[in-house]
Structure formats: structure tokens, C-alpha cells
Amino acid sequence: MRTLSDVPTVALLAVGHLLHFELGVAYEIFGNPPREATEGWYDVFLCGAGPVRIGPFTVEPDHGLDRALGADTVIVPACADVDEPLPRELVETVRAAHAAGARVASLCTGAFVLGAAGLLDGRRATTHWAHTDELSARHPLSEVDPDVLYTDNGSVLTAAGKAAAVDLCLHLIHLDHGAAIANSVARRLVMPPHRPGGQAQFVATPIQTTGDHKLAQLFAWAQQRLDQPLSVTDLARHANTSPRNLGRQFRSVIGQSPIQWLLTQRVRRAQELLEATDESIEAIALATGMGTATTLRRQFKRTVGVPPDSYRRAFRSARPA
Structure with a gap:
């Protein structure tokens, strides 16, 4: 003090x-x-x-x-x-x-x-x-x-x-x-208690999913399949290119690798489900392609800065009982 x-x-x-x-x-x-x-x-x-x-x-x-x-x-x-x-x-x-x-x-x-x-x-x-x-x-x-x-x-x-x-x-x-x-x-103020500054900004930077750039169609395709175990090879195959060339395109358009982008989308989807549903952490892990609750908790905390349970308590959307 x-x-x-x-x-x-x-x-x-x-x-x-x-x-x-x-x-x-x-x-x-x-x-x-x-x-x-x-x-x-x-x-x-x-x-x-x-x-x-x-x-x-x-x-x-x-x-x-x-x-x-x-x-x-x-x-x-x-x-x-x-x-x-x-x-x-x-x-x-x-x-x-x-x-x-x-x-x-x-x-x-x-x-x-x-x-x-x-x-x-x-x-x-x-x-x-x-x-x-x-x-x-x-x-x-x-x-x-x-x-x-x-x-x-x-x-x-x-x-x-x-x-x-x-x-x-x-x-x-x-x-x-x-x-x-x-x-x-x-x-x-009806706010959560004081949060430490090192915590991540809760809204992940959005990535354009529409428009005329060369990855827009791939973004939309992948976001509809986040519950599946997509790999860089899967993304490259759908984009009709090689994994190496796809990596260059991702870094040119959004400054991230395909794997980094895919993980960000999975975490963002998990945020949405935590806010708007009563699904268990295990169910959300499956719905976002994380596989297990342990993986979801680890990746979510690394990206967002707090565990998914804490995020749900603080930022859950209000709904009628």
C-alpha cells in the first residue's frame, strides 16, 4: 500500500x-x-x-x-x-x-x-x-x-x-x-474482484473470416470443423497447397502459423461455450477439438490467462433461469 x-x-x-x-x-x-x-x-x-x-x-x-x-x-x-x-x-x-x-x-x-x-x-x-x-x-x-x-x-x-x-x-x-x-x-460496480494486470485481454484478436483474401474460404471451412482433429496437412489439402506454402500464406496474411491460428480459434470457441452454455469442461474440450479437459485447461490458461472455470464465473452471459 x-x-x-x-x-x-x-x-x-x-x-x-x-x-x-x-x-x-x-x-x-x-x-x-x-x-x-x-x-x-x-x-x-x-x-x-x-x-x-x-x-x-x-x-x-x-x-x-x-x-x-x-x-x-x-x-x-x-x-x-x-x-x-x-x-x-x-x-x-x-x-x-x-x-x-x-x-x-x-x-x-x-x-x-x-x-x-x-x-x-x-x-x-x-x-x-x-x-x-x-x-x-x-x-x-x-x-x-x-x-x-x-x-x-x-x-x-x-x-x-x-x-x-x-x-x-x-x-x-x-x-x-x-x-x-x-x-x-x-x-x-458489479464487477469481478480486482484482476491482476498480467491476465490476458479476454477478447482474442479476431481474424477475418470473410472477404476476398486468399485464406478467407479456408478460415470459414476450418471454423465449421473445430470439433475435429485438424492438422496443418488437412488445412493445406483443403487449400490445395503444400503445408510449407500454407505456412507462408498464414504468416503473410495474419502473422501467425496455421497451428497458432487454429489454437486461437479453438480457445475462442471455448470462450463462447463457457459464456453461453452449461456444458461441462470435458464436453467443451470435445466440441473444440481439444480432446481432453486437461488439454483445454492448459491451453486456455496459457492463452487467456485464467482457467476456464474462472472465466465462466466471471464472464458468463446472463440468461433466464
């Missing part, structure tokens, strides 16, 4: 075109103390340089950006479009706040602001899986990890998309106030 001042301060930066979910989540979590937190909760400031567009809304920050320079924690919400130029005053504020000793955390694509401020160089980082390649390309000195919920480098933290923003906020509360308070906030 961190050593806190009597009233630790959190500055939420509202500059440029933002996504409302991440900003709203941070304000909800840090701005509303749980009953168990009798003292020393956060003083939250919304800081900006004037009215800001957040989704369909326009918000007037209650403090200027200079207020963030004395904050204990600075939160950078998600940018709506990573291809838009980043506001210079936002980048400079983040850089100056970190230099002044603030803990700086980005939510989703807010990581691009941290990168522009030079805070990701030599550090691990993440963002929404759809933007990790672009983040890595822009900031090659950073180790961008597309497979985690969030990263914690001490004074610089980054979260993946949407729900992972909640996880990072809960992680900060865990550091500041302990596990019991963090779990109390999670209960109020």
Missing part, C-alpha cells in the same frame, strides 16, 4: 476529442468513496483547457491544466481517434506532471499521449488490442504487450480497452488503500 497524503489528489485530463466511457469510469471510481473508506479518499479534479467534446457531450472542466501539476495521480482517458494530432498542451502537461512526481496512468488509447510525452520509452505498455501495433510502431523504444489488461511501471501505468480501464483504476485503489477497499469498489 502506498503512503498517501491526508487527501490524495487525482487529476482527470479532459483535452481534445475523448471517449466518454473511460473518463466516466475514472470519475465514478475515484470520485465516489465506498462506505468502508472512512477517511483519506481522493480529491478529484477535472482539468482541461476549455470546453471539450466527449462523445455526444460537451464538458466544461472545473480546473485548468496547471492544476494537474500538483496532483498525486494523473489519469489520461482514451482518445477518440489515434490518427488525430494530439493536443500539444495535453502532452506537455503529462510530461511536466510526471517530472513533478505524479503517478501517470493512461486508459485505453490514452497510452498514445504518454508515448508522445516520452513516458513509454524503456517501459512496458499496452492499449486496446486493435491499436497495439500502431503504438509499437510509433514508440519502438517501448515494449508494447497486446496480451495484458494493464501494465504497472511504478510511476507510469497503461490499461487496455474499456473494461481493462476499470481493472487499472481498481489496481490503483488496491495500491493506495488495500485489497478490501478495492474489492468493495468492485462490488459496487
